[in-house]
Amino acid sequence: MFNSFNQIQWEYLFNFELVRDSLPLLLQGLRISMVIALFSMIFALLLGLVIAIMRMSKHWIFHLPARVFISFMRGTPLLVFIFILYYGLPVIGVQFNNPIVAGIVGVSLNFAAYNAEVIRSAILSVPRGQWEAAESLQMGFPETMWRIIIPQATRIALPPTFSIFMDIVKGTSLTSIITVNELLYSARIVAGRTYESMTMYIAAALIYWVVCIIIGYFQQRLEKRYNRYLNQR
Amino acid sequence: MIDVINLKKSFDNTTVLESINFSVKKGEVVCLIGPSGSGKTTLLRCLNLLEIPNSGAIKMGDDQLTFSERKFKKNKLLTLRKYSGMVFQGFHLFPHKTVMENIIEAPLIVKKQSKAKLIKQGEQLLEKVGMIDHKDKYPDSLSGGQQQRAAIARALMMEPAIMLFDEPTSALDPQLVREVLKVIEGLAKEGQTMVIVTHEMNFARRVADKVLFIDGGFIVEEGPPEQVLDNPSHKQTKTFLQLLDDEQ
Numbered sequence: 001m002f003n004s005f006n007q008i009q010w011e012y013l014f015n016f017e018l019v020r021d022s023l024p025l026l027l028q029g030l031r032i033s034m035v036i037a038l039f040s041m042i043f044a045l046l047l048g049l050v051i052a053i054m055r056m057s058k059h060w061i062f063h064l065p066a067r068v069f070i071s072f073m074r075g076t077p078l079l080v081f082i083f084i085l086y087y088g089l090p091v092i093g094v095q096f097n098n099p100i101v102a103g104i105v106g107v108s109l110n111f112a113a114y115n116a117e118v119i120r121s122a123i124l125s126v127p128r129g130q131w132e133a134a135e136s137l138q139m140g141f142p143e144t145m146w147r148i149i150i151p152q153a154t155r156i157a158l159p160p161t162f163s164i165f166m167d168i169v170k171g172t173s174l175t176s177i178i179t180v181n182e183l184l185y186s187a188r189i190v191a192g193r194t195y196e197s198m199t200m201y202i203a204a205a206l207i208y209w210v211v212c213i214i215i216g217y218f219q220q221r222l223e224k225r226y227n228r229y230l231n232q233r
Numbered sequence: 234m235i236d237v238i239n240l241k242k243s244f245d246n247t248t249v250l251e252s253i254n255f256s257v258k259k260g261e262v263v264c265l266i267g268p269s270g271s272g273k274t275t276l277l278r279c280l281n282l283l284e285i286p287n288s289g290a291i292k293m294g295d296d297q298l299t300f301s302e303r304k305f306k307k308n309k310l311l312t313l314r315k316y317s318g319m320v321f322q323g324f325h326l327f328p329h330k331t332v333m334e335n336i337i338e339a340p341l342i343v344k345k346q347s348k349a350k351l352i353k354q355g356e357q358l359l360e361k362v363g364m365i366d367h368k369d370k371y372p373d374s375l376s377g378g379q380q381q382r383a384a385i386a387r388a389l390m391m392e393p394a395i396m397l398f399d400e401p402t403s404a405l406d407p408q409l410v411r412e413v414l415k416v417i418e419g420l421a422k423e424g425q426t427m428v429i430v431t432h433e434m435n436f437a438r439r440v441a442d443k444v445l446f447i448d449g450g451f452i453v454e455e456g457p458p459e460q461v462l463d464n465p466s467h468k469q470t471k472t473f474l475q476l477l478d479d480e481q
Binding site (some may be wrong): 136137138143148229230 | 281283311314315317318319321323325326327328329330338339342343371372373387388391
């Protein structure tokens with residue numbers, strides 16, 4: 001099944017020259033991946049906050065749609081959802097002229113459900129006494145939420161939110177299936193042209209990894225900032 | 234200052250307070266004592282409207298709120314809540330804000346007062362509770378006693394007519410209890426109207442004008458401290474005080 005060690009053709013495993021030559025194309029793809037990832041994360045966070053608040057409402061008219069949305073989005077694969085958006089919706093007359101837009105919509109909606117659950121659990125983990133203290137000081141719901149609860153919940157939500165962001169960056173690779181010329185798509189083009197699949201997919205994997213390392217660095221810095229009021233004794 | 238009329242509170246099918254009637258005059262200090270689960274904290278929380286009574290009425294100053302099972306408008310809460318400031322057993326300072334930010338937060342947001350004026354007022358209050366040196370620290374770096382004194386200053390910043398204390402020293406190490414009680418005694422001397430839930434009987438004896446002994450959701454006995462604490466007339470009060478004596 002395996003070739004013996006000295007039979008491996010190392011130049012097919014990782015061809016540095018090919019990677020160097022195709023780097024401009026890969027970085028162009030990365031730029032599109034990051035555009036999709038950043039827009040998707042912003043929309044997923046905003047929508048996630050709205051859905052989290054709806055989910056915590058006592059009125060069924062708010063919490064029921066939120067629960068169904070979260071259940072559907074978490075229960076269906078992102079790729080299937082992107083297919084529905086891009087290839088399914090034209091059947092009822094909804095057509096995305098730009099596959100990038102379809103990608104952003106798909107990734108945003110799918111990850112909004114995960115963000116909603118992270119935000120909800122972070123808000124719920126702020127001690128009840130904080131709500132009561134603000135209430136006894138005559139602060140209303142919006143002020144309490146914005147000035148007291150959200151800043152504390154943000155600290156709790158930071159690590160899982162950054163994990164979601166990394167998942168989104170990697171999830172953008174699925175949009176290559178609907179012809180978005182992002183990073184994986186660019187790697188596939190070169191691999192198809194040169195038959196150097198291993199080299200190109202390892203190169204793509206390394207680029208995704210580097211991006212996630214950079215995101216992890218920002219996570220650490222933000223965590224440090226949000227933890228500044230703790231453990232000072 | 235406060236009139237509590239026929240107050241009743243239940244959670245699901247469990248009645249926690251029943252036929253509660255008492256008054257607090259301006260400048261008076263009332264201590265609520267009683268065994269755990271007797272309803273004293275719930276009564277205090279009803280006065281701050283953190284719990285909504287099922288029936289009865291609460292009158293504070295010129296405003297009265299009547300509660301009934303069916304009709305109750307939540308927006309009326311604020312009218313009554315303005316009269317009181319609450320100090321919790323667990324302090325509940327905002328951990329992401331410094332001591333100064335904690336105490337000016339509510340007047341800044343709710344009363345929309347100027348920040349410069351509030352900081353000046355805050356410094357005077359922190360001086361009074363002995364916390365001026367800690368004004369820029371975060372709660373997590375303070376001892377329990379310091380946190381509770383900051384929490385007292387935070388409640389006082391809203392200039393409430395009545396201060397409500399829910400077992401303010403129960404969460405503290407014994408050596409930190411004194412510094413908090415001293416601040417409360419100082420407020421009593423200044424004529425601040427207060428309702429205090431406490432297990433510190435000597436403190437109640439020193440500071441209270443009136444003591445209410447609550448058991449099983451009822452006010453069993455009420456009167457000046459020398460009467461309720463030293464010569465109780467009800468068997469339940471005697472048993473409770475005897476148990477406390479034995480523990481100490």
